Amino acid sequence: MKNLFLSGILCCSLVSLSSVYAQKKPEVPKYITNVEGVKEYSLNNGLKVLLIPDASQSNxxxxxxxxxGSRNEGYGxxxxxxxxxxxxxxxTxxxxxxxxxxxDKGGNANGTTWLDRTNYYEVFPSSDENLKWSIEMEADRMVNATILQTDLEKEFSVVRNEFEIGENNPDGVLQExxxxxxxxWHNYGNSTIGSKEDIERVKANTLRVFYEKYYQPDNATVIIAGKFDEQKAxxxxxxxxxxxxxxKRVLDKTYTIEPAQDGEKFVELKRAGDSKNVGVVYHTASYADKDYAAIDALGEILTADPSGYLYKTLVETQKVSSIYFWQPTVRDAxxxxxxxxxxxxxxxxxxxxxxxDEMDKIGSTKYTDQDVSRAKAKIIKQIEAVKNNTISxxxxxTEIIGAGDYRLGFLYRDAIEKLTKEDIQRVAEKYFRSNNRTVGVFIPSKEEIRVKPVEYTDEQLVAFTKDYKGKALEKEAAPFEASIKNLKQNFAEGKLSNGVKYGLIKKEIKGGKVQASFKFPVSNEKDxxxxTDAAGILAQLLKxxxxxxTKEQIQDRLDQLKSSIYxxxxxxxxxxxxxxYKENFKEVMAILGDLLTNSTFPENELTKTISEYNTYLESSLNDPQSVAFTEITRQTTKYPKGSIFYTPTIQEQIDAFKKIKQSEIVDFYKNILGGNNGVGSVVGDLDAKSTAEILESTFxxxxxxxxxxMALPTYFxxxxxxxxxxxxxxxxxxxxGRISFKMDRKNPDYPAFVMANEVLGSGGFLSARIPMRLREKEGISYxxxxxIDVPITNDTASWTYYAFLNPTKKSAVETAAKEEIAKALKDGFTAEELKSNFVSWQNDRKTKLGIDNTLMDLANTYLQYGIPFEDYDNLEEKVKALKVDEVNNVLKKYLSLDKMTSVYAGDFNKK
Incomplete structure (x- = not known):
């Protein structure tokens, strides 16, 4: 009763907070430091503020x-x-x-929870209005969230459904x-999504106590990044x-330390599934520990394809089909x-x-300078790729802040750059001992050298980071407006000697980044x-x-150049x-040219690739999502086997891959692949003349x-x-559920159908009718x-609805979904629905226009099909001019429940 009474007092106090805030004079955040373009400020209430401006962004x-995070959760x-x-x-x-x-605002928004932290973010087109609203909203829900019992009861089934989705993943369940x-003892052993029983039994007032304890300014960091006015921010x-x-409350620090493991442990998990997996865990270090970077690099040295020690002894020998590693970014060991x-x-x-047996060799293996250099190049490439995409x-x-301080990320990078083979040898010997490993039974042993985790206090973290200055600030990229007009002004096109059409989008990207996308249609439907099965495997063998x-040399060089080819x-x-990157573009394209003209397709790589693909497919044989999406396509298209449009069953695909011969790969490579009908787009601050020369040399x-x-699909x-x-x-x-109809993007009904789909199932942040009914109102779907799929070159279009659910809710989901579709067809949408969904749809398109991949897609579409850039804006104008009756009439014209093919996959025998 005492806790409930206290919660009631806290709840009541929140009601009057807004009036108190209005009377206080706004505070100017205090400048702290600038570390490599990350500008730190603070408020007197303890809030940390990080600004990362990037004028080249439009978002x-x-x-x-x-x-x-889950580390802070107690009993129950x-x-x-x-x-x-x-x-x-x-x-709120x-x-x-x-x-x-x-x-209503569109853009991208999400929230995530992990071991040490929880975060919420919104990505919007850059504007003072969006900036102000985002900050106001996050401040409001920091202290004014309603947390109603009625809302909590609806959300139970949604979270339970998310829990159940994870339960379908054999590798994930085994890892858990x-x-x-x-x-x-330590909470890192618990799943973040939690105990299903705890989730379903917690009361709103208990949840509020947790909220009011941790959701406070002295326990939070606000990051603002991209293109924005710093002073206004x-x-x-x-x-x-x-x-x-x-x-006034003082946060209690967690103090549980995991004791040193004193014997190898084993787990045997038996449950339904279609794949076999082995997992191995070693206790290691916290992100702040100097050993962390060395352990990360050792993970790469052991598992990298094709150079990894474990990769060579396990995958290349075909004892296993694949191996990977990961080490979480965490606060404690x-x-x-x-x-x-x-x-x-x-x-x-x-x-x-x-x-x-192979893991037992890790500590005694003698690692080389080349091993270290290769791992460092790959990790640094990944670090640079993330850093130069400001939004990401x-x-x-988020993860680094959860681990203790944002500057730990710079220290990690510095540690990677300084690594030596002696560091790798040291951590290999220290951590990779059988008594520190879990694959599965207690084994008594004497004179064990046990690995004891090192504890780091908050004061130590402060000492590590407080005087860190970082490297010199990088040159800021020039602004680039997210608009079709600006895209056209910075677009240059050309044609290679063999007919390849290309476009160069002149744009500075942070760090001198360069992105390129190429499409090479080949051959004809008959040939x-x-x-196509052989062609799909061929694409995976080109490196x-x-x-x-050799494969190893190719991958090593790409890592050294901080570059990737897919x-x-x-x-x-x-x-x-x-x-x-700009300075590496020529060499990387030369590597690409070598891959396209001189690949050898080793027999052992073909065998490994097919084994890896089929192992994945075997794990999908009874996966509801894989089975359902495969079957809906098979039910709605009736192509003969062998056709490039035929959709095989998962088992058919497995059997087909097993039959592929190296000679088929080589024949396709020599006689069918080629670039003379292709298109491609490059985004970066590149010179037009030298880019043309590089592309000519490559293609x-x-x-x-x-x-x-051009092969065109048949309408069914x-x-x-x-x-x-x-x-x-x-x-x-x-x-x-899927309905097919005839429509292409030039069809005068297309704009209205786009908005009909937005309002019915696709628009907004889970506010369209189908998700609102199934998730928000009834809580029966996660x-x-x-x-919609409306093509450019033909009129074989389709509309599809989907829902993920607990098998026992099948009848309820089926009824609710069909009722919403029937209601829309009978009564139509309202003008207010159309208006609100147009705003979110418009904002979402503007957000996408600030993404380089969107720019390349627009350019390639123009080069391949002659679709002018202006069509992007023209569609928006047509949609903006729509009347609600036009949208309703088009919906009724193309959709009918009497023509909907439905597929349900799950264990519907469950009670």
């Missing part, structure tokens, strides 16, 4: 990080931090419905069980956050996790022993019949070796994406021997049907919505 992000509170994150998207006393406001065994922070008083996928034809217990950088900083370089083949088109003589004819009218697929013992289910 901005406001990201608030609270130093509270497992999952409370995550549940509270969901509740803060409900409503002053502003009202947060989710609706986010929906291993961690819970590896940790005796500081003004708004002072205006809205500065008036919140410093809380953490862990390193190795995940191994095992082909279904292997004995998983024999593989487990093979893995343990600001969001990614491609029965060959496995050439006549001049290939994908689908139906008729080879897609290539390149990420590099100008790369031609296909097969005649090119959908029929009313409902199909259930039972996936035994799966905790989650999927519902899909995620629901709709999407």
């Amino acid at each position: 901005m992000v406001v990201n608030i990080v609270y130093n509270v 509170e497992k999952g409370m931090a995550h549940l509270l994150e969901h509740m803060l998207f409900k409503s 006393k002053n502003l009202g419905d947060i989710k609706k406001m986010l929906s 069980r291993i961690l819970s065994t590896a940790y005796l 500081l003004q708004y922070v002072g205006q809205y956050f500065g008036v919140i008083p410093r809380p 953490g862990y390193i996790y190795f995940g191994v996928a095992v082909p279904n034809d292997k004995d998983v217990k024999a593989v487990q022993q093979n893995v343990r 950088y600001a969001i990614n900083m 491609l019949n029965g060959k 496995t070796g050439t006549k001049t370089q 290939f994908n083949f689908s139906r008729q088109t080879l897609s290539i994406n390149v990420s590099t 100008g003589k790369w031609n296909s021997k097969s005649k090119y004819e 009218e959908t029929q009313k049907s409902d199909k259930d697929i039972i996936t035994p013992d799966k905790e989650n289910a999927v519902a899909l 995620g629901a919505g709709s999407f």
Whole structure:
């Protein structure tokens, strides 16, 4: 009763806070330091403020990080931090419905919870209005969230559904069980999503006590990044956050220290699933520890494809199909996790022993300078890639702040740069001992050298970071307006000697980054019949070796150049994406040219790739999502086997991959691949003449021997049907419905149909009708919505709705979804719905226009199909002029429940 009474007092005190704030004079944030472009300020109430300006962006992000996660949960509170994150998207006393406001404004918004922190962020097109609103909203929900019991009761099933989705992932569940065994006392052994029982039983007043304890300015950091007015940002922070008083409560520090593990542990997990996995955990260090960087680098040295020691002994020998590692960015002593996928034809217990035998060699292996150099290059490339994408950088900083201080990220980078093979040898010997490992039984042993975690106090973290200045500030990139007009003004196009069309978008990107996207359609439907499986595998083998370089040399050089090349083949088109830097563009494109003309496709790499793909596919054989989306396409299209448009079952795909021969790969490479019908776009601060020369050198003589004819899909009218697929013992289910119709993007009905889909299922931040009914009102689906596929070159269009659900809610979801569709068809939408969804749709498009991938997609579409850039704005004008009757009439014209094909996948035998 005492706690309930106290909670009531705190709740009442919040009601009057806004009037108190209005009487206080806004505070000007105090400048602290500037570390490599990250400008730190603080308020008297303890709030930390980080500004990361980048004028080359057209978007901005406001990201608030609270130093509270599953590490801070007590008995009966497992999952409370995550549940509270969901509740803060409900409503506040002053502003009202947060989710609706986010929906109306468009852009991107989310919240996440992890071991040491919770964060909320909004990415919007840059404007003073969006900046002010984001800061005001985050300040309001810091102290004025309503946290109503009625909202909490609706959210229980949503969070439970999210929990169940995770339960369908064998590798994820295995990792969770291993961690819970590896940790005796520390909360890092608990899943962040929490205990289903705790989640479902917690009361709103209990959740409020947790909220009022941790959601305070002295426990938070606000990050503002991208393009924004710095003075106004500081003004708004002072205006809205500065008036919140410093809380009188003192946060108790967590003090649980995990004892040294005193014997190897084993876990055997038996449950429904279609894949075999082995996982291994070693206790390691906190992010602040000097050993952390060395352990990260050692993880790369052990698992990297193709140079890793474990990769060579386990994957190349085909004992396993793949191996990966990860080490979380955490405040206290953490862990390193190795995940191994095992082909279904292997004995998983024999593989487990093979893995343990190879792990036993880690501490005694003699590592080389080349090992260290290779790992450093790869990690530094990743660090630079994140840093030079300011929006992602600001969001990614969440983890580092949760680990103790944002400057720890710079110290980590510095530590990586200074690594030596002696550092690698030291951590290998210190941490990679069998008595510090969990794969599974207690084994008595004498004279063990045990690994004891090192504790770091807050005072030590302050001492590590307080005087850190960082490297010299980088040159700021020039502003680039997110508009079609500006895109056209900075766009230059050309044509290579063999017909390849290309475009250069002149734009400075932070760090001198350069992005490129190429599309190479090849051959014709007849010549491609029965060959697309081989083409898909070929794309994955293009970096496995050439006549001049081994796979290892190729990957090493790309890492040293902080660059990446990605290939994908689908139906008729080879897609290539390149990420590099201005000074490395020429060399990276030369590497790409070598891959396209001199690849050798080693037999052992083909075998490994097929094994890896099929292991993944085997894990999907009874996955509701994979099964449902495959089946809905099979039900609504009736192409013959061999057609490039045919959708095989998952088992058919596995069987097809097993039959692929190296000779098929080589034949496709020599006789079908070629660039003479391709297009490509490059974004960066590059010289037009030298770019043309580089592209000519790369693609100008790369031609296909097969005649090119664009393949067009056939229209198949959908029929009313409902199909259930039972996936035994799966905790989650999927519902899909699809309607096909004839429409292309030039159709005068297209603008109205775009908005009809927005209002019905796709628009806003979960505010369209289908997600509002299924998730917000009834809480029977974790995620629901709709999407459209309206092509450019033909009229084979479709509309699809989806919902993820608990299998026991199938009937309720089916009824609710069909009722919402029927209601829309019968009564139509309102003018207010159309207006609000147009605003969020418009803002979302403006946000996307500030993304380099969108610019390249627009350029490639123009180059390939002749679609002018102005069509982007023209569509917006047409949509803006729409009347609600036009939208309603178009919806009725193309959608009908009598033509909807439905597929449901899940364990519907559950009670």
